[in-house]
Amino acid sequence: MNDMNSATLSPGAAATLREAVPAAGATKPHTVNDNAMIRAVAELTRDLNAANPRLYWADFLASAAIGYAGLFLTIGAGSTLAALGWAAMAVLGLYRAASFIHELTHIRHASVPGFRLAWNLIAGIPLFVPSFMYEGVHNLHHARTRYGTAEDPEYLPLALMKPWTLPLFVVTSLLGPIALMFRYAILTPLSLLIPPLRTLVLERYSGLVINPAFRRRPPEGAARRDWLWLEGATSVWAFGLLVAVITGVVPLRGFLIFIGIASAVMLLNQIRTLTAHLWENEGEVMTVTAQFLDSVNVPPPGPLAELWAPVGLRYHALHHLIPGVPYHNLAEAHRRLTAALAAESSYHRANYDGLPGLVARLARSSFRGAGEIGN
Incomplete structure (x- = not known):
């Protein structure tokens, strides 16, 4: 991979890299664009759009293998301590494997042949989250005029809502696997016989959304x-698994462990979602820069972010600027931009230290908003 800096830019773009960008003190920050940053991003990352099929396959298959190995070892563990250790391995492995659904919505499928099918067979279907629940939905979150508005399926102004909405937002994810299993095992076959139910299932229960x-x-x-x-x-998998548990073919203990681990995966993802944005927009259309600043990067050196925001999700703000760049190139893109852009650039204002600080910031915003409403 080529080492790039501001010297590789076109003369016009290079001249703008060191421009001081005014702080977000405008009356309406959502209308302000940092054009110097946007030009730099375009110039410095244009060679990073190609996906590496070998890396995709190796990363995904290794993550899935670790996750399922941890699941079976948890089921067969002889002590509570061992079970907890294997369960942690299962959660982290399956969480990383499942997170590739995000890549499926952005990469050209021809660039990694067979990956979409394999992901669905190994992760999507077994975990009740086939890729169609994200494809065709997540791209709306990236639409220029939809982000942060009522038409964004993946946005809620959480920082401006009641404080109790934050723990509720997180805790409800624990019921995700049960709700999804019910959707596929019961509602899917019933909806084929009841047209109004089919409409409800298609509109309300066919997307991984928070709005x-x-x-x-x-x-x-x-x-x-x-x-x-x-x-x-x-649907066949969910219904078959339910029947197998009822008839005793699959032991109830093993099934509950599977559901528990799947719930922990969803809980971890929900916590990550909670810190993916600042959630401060009140429904207005935002500029590219405003969308970027409402999003979050958690770059190195903090090592834990790779566990709770895997597969490039630790660079979520950067991803909103260059959604077509595959996850394995985001670290290099961040390195180039950090080195090339002046300290005054908006780019550096989207970088945060870690999970605890982000959660605390969101909680403070929520309590502050509640206090202002009460006055």
């Missing part, structure tokens, strides 16, 4: 075909 007002449109063309086979396969 309760979002309604999904029915898929068309190739997306519809993919949706149907993935939904059917997940």
